[in-house]
Amino acid sequence: DSGVTQTPKHLITATGQRVTLRCSPRSGDLSVYWYQQSLDQGLQFLIQYYNGEERAKGNILERFSAQQFPDLHSELNLSSLELGDSALYFCASSLQGLANEKLFFGSGTQLSVL
Amino acid sequence: DQQVKQNSPSLSVQEGRISILNCDYTNSMFDYFLWYKKYPAEGPTFLISISSIKDKNEDGRFTVFLNKSAKHLSLHIVPSQPGDSAVYFCAASAQGAQKLVFGQGTRLTINP
Numbered sequence: 001d002s003g004v005t006q007t008p009k010h011l012i013t014a015t016g017q018r019v020t021l022r023c024s025p026r027s028g029d030l031s032v033y034w035y036q037q038s039l040d041q042g043l044q045f046l047i048q049y050y051n052g053e054e055r056a057k058g059n060i061l062e063r064f065s066a067q068q069f070p071d072l073h074s075e076l077n078l079s080s081l082e083l084g085d086s087a088l089y090f091c092a093s094s095l096q097g098l099a100n101e102k103l104f105f106g107s108g109t110q111l112s113v114l
Numbered sequence: 115d116q117q118v119k120q121n122s123p124s125l126s127v128q129e130g131r132i133s134i135l136n137c138d139y140t141n142s143m144f145d146y147f148l149w150y151k152k153y154p155a156e157g158p159t160f161l162i163s164i165s166s167i168k169d170k171n172e173d174g175r176f177t178v179f180l181n182k183s184a185k186h187l188s189l190h191i192v193p194s195q196p197g198d199s200a201v202y203f204c205a206a207s208a209q210g211a212q213k214l215v216f217g218q219g220t221r222l223t224i225n226p
Contacts, residue, residue, distance in 0.1 A: 002157060002159065004157070033213070035216075041218060042116075042118070042120075042203060042216040042217050042218040042219055043158070043203065043205075043216035044216075045213045045214065045215065045216075048213060056211075056213050058213060090157055090158070092157070099146065099207040099208065099209055099210065099211055099213075099214075100146045100163075100165075100207065102148070102160045102163075103158075103160070103214060104160075105150075105157030105158045105159070106157050107155065107156050107157045108157055
């Protein structure tokens with residue numbers, strides 16, 4: 001158990017809809033990352049937050065947004081969903097969000113867009 | 115632009131033998147490299163790392179080798195055990211870049 005909690009584990013929705021994925025980081029960790037894993041793809045970095053502030057942005061679509069709340073949990077919002085958004089979405093956390101820190105991953109949210 | 119590449123999607127090894135997983139990178143600014151292991155229905159977990167100032171790091175049955183001139187790293191598992199069957203991701207980061215860049219993963223199967 002990594003200590004990172006992601007909910008829900010599975011999400012099935014239709015094209016055009018909007019969903020919210022939730023992540024609670026490991027106790028004491030200030031930084032949260034979101035990654036997307038599509039079929040046959042590696043983990044694609046989406047966005048990173050540190051103590052409530054956006055720190056780094058990756059290949060995140062404009063239809064996607066995220067935030068980190070004062071209690072350090074984070075939410076990833078995906079809107080106007082397309083079939084291609086079907087993927088496994090991972091949240092990870094680290095203590096200070098530094099480049100050489102180990103990331104601790106949640107077990108992911110499997111999103112299926114039908 | 116795939117900066118970290120794992121060219122073998124899968125690898126099958128006999129139990130007790132050596133498993134060698136390979137990873138290539140293109141960004142010369144990468145200075146820290148990690149391997150993560152992922153079981154089905156779980157998130158990736160950290161396995162071993164290496165800084166660019168070293169060319170080898172060992173932890174029990176796991177050894178990572180770094181060849182900076184070839185921009186290549188490899189993970190050796192000796193001896194391989196059935197519990198090692200998983201997907202292995204190579205990842206790299208550059209100072210100040212904040213994010214880890216992952217490869218596509220290699221599915222390792224250890225056969226009894």
